[in-house]
Amino acid sequence: MGFTTPGRPVDLGALFPELAGLARTTVRLHPWQSAVTVRESSLGGPVLWPAEEAWPVCSADHPDPRPLTSTRGRELQRRLKEVRARMYELSGAIGHPESSSLSREFTRLETDIRVLRRTEFADGPAMSLPMVPIAQFYARDFPELPFPEAADVCQILWCPTEHEPYYSPRPVVWWRDSASVTAVGAATEPDRALSDEDSLPAACRISPERVVEFPHWLDLPSDQMRERVAEWEEGQDWSYGEHLSTAPGSKIGGWINWVQDPRWPECDRGHRMDHLLTVATAEWGNTSWRTWMPLEERARTDFVKQVRFELADGCTTSTTIGLGEHFDAAIHTIQGRAVVSESVQESVIPADSAHPDRLDLMIGDVGDLYLFVCPTCPDRPISVESQCS
Ligand SMILES: [Zn+2]
Ligand SMILES: [Zn+2]
Incomplete structure (x- = not known):
């Protein structure tokens, strides 16, 4: 199955010429659950691991639910x-x-x-948790990745439980020459008791799609630029952040769809690192779906109307109704409290905000994990940032 992002409803580069030089291409991955082999690029799928290399374990100080006995x-x-x-x-x-x-x-x-x-628990399993594959990218599918000399496959595994400082899984990256792997080793099964179920991905085939992005609102080069965009947004049907600039969901390269403030890391030698990969809980949100949900997905999605309103006592709440239904503020009450009719706002949202057949992860509270790489240092150091709302 292929996925196609609809064209942007507004040409930002033409509207704001100073943005044109800031356009970057990201590769949306569009994961969906499907059998996949070690010879293919995937998210959460099996990796081409050499039989003679021990399966990696993480020996950080993991949260351990077993009670102490002394x-x-x-x-x-x-x-x-x-x-x-x-x-x-x-x-x-x-x-x-x-x-x-x-x-x-x-x-x-x-x-x-x-x-x-x-x-x-000196020999406790919590001190050596088997890692799980989160991504495998072959150079033939992703020539834009900074493959070191002689490597043609990038493998990312993570330890599927909480780690400091963000209470998120801890990823490690391997760059290999696939031709050097003659015998393929089997993965060690994750420890289900000590792993965080929300950090164990479902195996997904991916459908790379390259789209042009503009900087996240907070990555714009100046306050003046932000003011110009904010002025333009008034009276528009589109929001720069939600609909036009950075793609939500799992992706490689391009700009980052920060959930919180931008934090672009530097490597130990002071090089600015590149965005390697975003692993996202959700491929789009209740607002961003309007421009980022692929056409194929849109064709098979049911939508409902979300109605938000204020009650007479000042509380704000919402309800959902069918697309063809009418919300009558005059007769609607919540526990006897009337609706302030001028406050009613309706918007169309996907009926199911969960992503059934996708990666099946929950990073923090519907958050994202961002992985960065230094494209200059030959050993390709990485850095990780996890953000949620
Ligand atoms: Zn760990
Ligand atoms: Zn560096």
Whole structure:
């Protein structure tokens, strides 16, 4: 199956000539669940791993749900639970005198438990979790990737559980020469008990599509530029950020569709790193679907009307109705509260905001994980950033 992004409804390069030089091409990956082989590019599919190389494991300090069994361990865990409950009780009382000492104690207890865990579970599986493939890209499909000399396949595996500092999976990248892999090794199955189910991808075939992007709103070169775009947006049906500039979803290269503030990393030698890959929870959102949902997907998607409105007591809420249905503010009430009829706003959204047959990941709270690479350093150092709303 192929996927086609509809053409942009507005030609930004023509509208803002100063943007023309900032256009970049991204490769939308359009993953969809399907059997895929080690000889193909994929997201979440099997990788061409040499039989003589051990399957990679991550030995970071992973979250481990198994209870400690020593007397001291049990006492630390009991106290941690007590402190957590008290912190929860005080969560609404900002600046309560007890709060800061509780939070210090909480951190201390967590550290003590972690140290003790190392003793109690010295050979514990949580200390060596098998990694899982998240992506494999062959140079024949992605010539734009910075393949080092003699390499023609890029493999990205990640450790499928929380890691500091973003509580996200931790990826590692391998660049190989596929011709050097004569015997293919089998992957070690992920540890389902200790892995985070939301970080285990479904195997997906990909359908690379190159589209032109413009910088994210916050990556625009000046405030003056942002003001010009904001002025133009008034009265328009399209938003620069949601509909016109950066593609949502999983993609290679191009600009980043930041969920929060931009953070372009540098490598240790001070080179600005490139966007290697975005792994996204969602391929589009309830607003961005209008210009970024592929035509093929649009043809098989059901839509509904989302109606947002204010209630007489000032609360804002929403409901969804069928496309052919009419929302009557005069007769609609929520628990006896009337709708402020001037506040009603309707928009069309996909009926199902989950992406069934896609990567099946949840990165943070519907977030994205961005992977960066230094195209200058020969060992291609990487950097990772994970953002969610
Ligand atoms: Zn790990
Ligand atoms: Zn570098």
